[in-house]
Amino acid sequence: MKAFQIKRALSEYLPDAWMHESSQQAQLLAVSAITGALEHPEESVLTSIFMPNEIFHALGLRPLIAEAVGDFIAGAHAEAGCISFAEREGIPNTYCSYHRVLLGTLLSNIFEMPKLIANCSVACDANNLTFRTLSARFGTDQVYIDVPMGYDEEGCAYVADQLRELARAASEIYGRRLDEDLLRKKVACSIRTLDLVARSLRLRAGRFVKNNMGLEMQYGLALHVLLGEPETERMARTMVRDYLTAEPFDGVNVVWSAAAPFFCVPLQRLIDVNTDQQIVASDMCFDQVSFSGWEHDASDPYLAMAERLIKNSYNGPGQRRADRLIELCEQTSADGAIIFCHWGCKETLGVSQLLVRELERSGYPAIALDGDGCDRANFPGGQAATRMGAFLEMLHAKKDAREAAEAEALAAELEGLGVES
Template structure:
C-alpha cells in the first residue's frame, strides 16, 4: 500500500510543472476515492464520531479544489462563520498541505516553490501551498483572508498568493492584549470584513443566518470542551490524524451543523468508552501524521495514546449570538496562540491536569520560529509541575525533512521512561 501511494505521489509530482490541471485531477480522484472508502468501509478501530469528522474534513478539501469561484483562501484561525452565511468554501492553507502530504505528493510542490524563490527554511505547510498556487494546481480563489494568529509565515504566504492571483486580500490584525478594548477593535475589523463580503457577493449580509452560525459554533465549543473533560479517565481508540481533523472542526469549520453533530457523536462515544489504560500523552503543536514510527506507536494503541493536541483546546469561550462580531472577536483575542507563549504553556499545563496526562510531547516543526523559541521554556514549566516533556524536532508536513530513525528512537525511549515512572508511582501507592 505504501509503495502504491508513493508511486501515485510521484505521478502527481511529474505533472506539476507542465500539466497542473492533470495534477489537480489526480489529487481529486484520490480524495474522492478516499471519501468513498471512509463512507462505505470506515476503519473498524475508529469511533463513529471520528470517522464522520474524517469525511467532513475531506469535503472541506475537495470543495475548494472543485469550486474555486466559491472559495476563499484562509488561515487556520480565520473565523469562517461569515463565509458560511454566503455559502463560500474556506480553503484552509494548512489542511490543503496536509492532504497533499497524505497523497505523498508534497515533494513536487515544495520543489516548485523553491524554484520560484521560496526559501528552503520556510514552513513546509506554506511551501507546499505556495507550490500549488504558483504552479496553478490550486486555482484562483475569489479572495484571501487571514489573521495575524499565530505565525509569521501567514503574512508572507497570503500576501504573495494575493499578488500572484490578483485577488482582494483582507487582513485581520488581532492585538496581543486580552481586554475588552482588543475585542472591540477586532470586532470592528470583522464588521469591515462583512462589508468586504457584501461588496464581493453583491448582496447584504444575512444577520440572522450569521447569528445562527455563531450560536452553532458556541454550542459546538461547549460540547467539545465537555469531551475534553470526559477524556480524563477514559480510553477511546484513535489515531494521530484524528486530532488534526478536530483542529479543522474547532477553527475554520466551526459554525457548521456537521461539526456540531460530530461533537454530539463524540460525547456519546466517550460516554460508552472504556476505562483509561496505558500512557497518556498531551501533544503540543502540529503532528507529523505521515511518519511511520509515530503511527506504529500511537495509532489505536493500548500502550500509549495521544489524548489531546493543544491546537484543540486553545480557547473555549462563551458566545452571545446576538453579538456575533464580538463573539468571533473574543475567540481570537483570548486564544492561547495569540500573544506571548506563556499563555499557551499555562493552558497546556491546565490541560495536563484535567486530562491526567503522563507526559507531553512538544513538537518543534521545521520553519516555525514560535515553537523553537518557546520549547525550552515550555519544558521547564511543565516538568517543574511534574509532567515529563519530550522536545521532538521534525517536520509536520515534509516527509523528506524528518528522520524516521531519530523519531522512533527518541519516542520509544520517552514512552519507556513514562511507563517506568508510572509503574513506580503505582508501586509506591
C-alpha cells in the same frame, strides 16, 4: 483531486470500523470541507486555520485552509513536488513547509486561486508573507485581520470592526447578501460546539480514545474549518457520548502540542491506535475553547468571534500556551506532553523549551521533538522515534512507580484500619 474525492467517498460510505463514530464524522467533515473548497474555487476563500469562518459559511462560501492544503497534499504523497516548485521560485527552505506546499500548489496552478484571501495575524509570521505574496502574484483581493496579543474590550472591538469589514468585502466580492441572523445562529452553534469539546476533556481520562495522529489533525481541521456548522456540533456531541462509553485505557496518556506528523511511520508505530500509549488530547483541538466562559455571546457575533480569536491559546505570550497545555494535562490526567517542533514554525520552536520547563514545573514530563508535520522527506523520523520511544518508556516507568507507591500507600492505610488488603 481524484484522490481526495475517493477519500471523501470512502469516509462517507466505508468508514474505518475501528474508529469511534465521532472520529468517522471528523474525518468526513475534514475531507469534505477541503475537497469541496478545491472542487468549487468560485465559492472558496483562501484563509488560515485560526481565522473564524462563520462569516464565510453564512455567505455559503467554502474556506480553503492553508494548513489543510499542506496536510492533504502530504496525505496524497505529493508534497515533494510542490515544495520543490516553491523553492525553485525562491521561497526560502527554512520557511514553514505547510506554507511552502500551499505556495507550490497555487504558484504552479495545480489548484485554482480563490477570489478572496482572508487571513489573520494569528499565529505566525507566515500569515504575513504567504497571503500577501499570493495576493500580489494573482492580483487577488486580500483582507487582513490584525489581532492584538492580549485581551481587553478595546482590542476586542478593534478586531470585531475588522471582521465586519471582512463581511462587507466578502459580500461584495462574491455578490451575496449576508444574513446577520444566520451569522448569529452559526456563532451560537460555535459556542455550543466548543463547550461540548471542553466538556469532552475530562471524559478522556482513563478512556481509550482510539485515535491516530491523522485523526487528531482531522478533528483539529473540522473544529476550525467547520466550526459553527451543525454537523460539527453533532460531531462534538457524538464525541462526548463516545468517550462516556469508551473502553478503559490503562496505558500512558500524552498531550500533544502543535501539528502532528501523521505520515511518519516510525512515530505511527509508537502512538497510533495503541493500547499502551495514546494521544489523549491535542492543543490544536482545544486552542479555541474557554474554560472560564465568554464575555460576549452570539448576540453580537463579531465581538464573539473577535473574543475567541484574541483568546486563542496560540495567540499572545507563550505562557498562555503553557497554561493551556497544563490545563489539558490536568483535565485528562495525562502522564506527559510532547511539543512537536514543526520545521520553520518559529512560534513553536522559540517557545518549545519554555513549554517543557513550565510543564515539568507542574509535574508533567515533556519533550520537544523536532520534525516536519508536512514534508515527509524532511522528516525520516527514525531518530525522533528513538527519542519519543525513550520518552514513552520513561513515562511508563514513572506511571508504574506511581501506581506501585499508591498501592502501597493504600495497603498501609487499609492495614491501619485493620483491613487486610
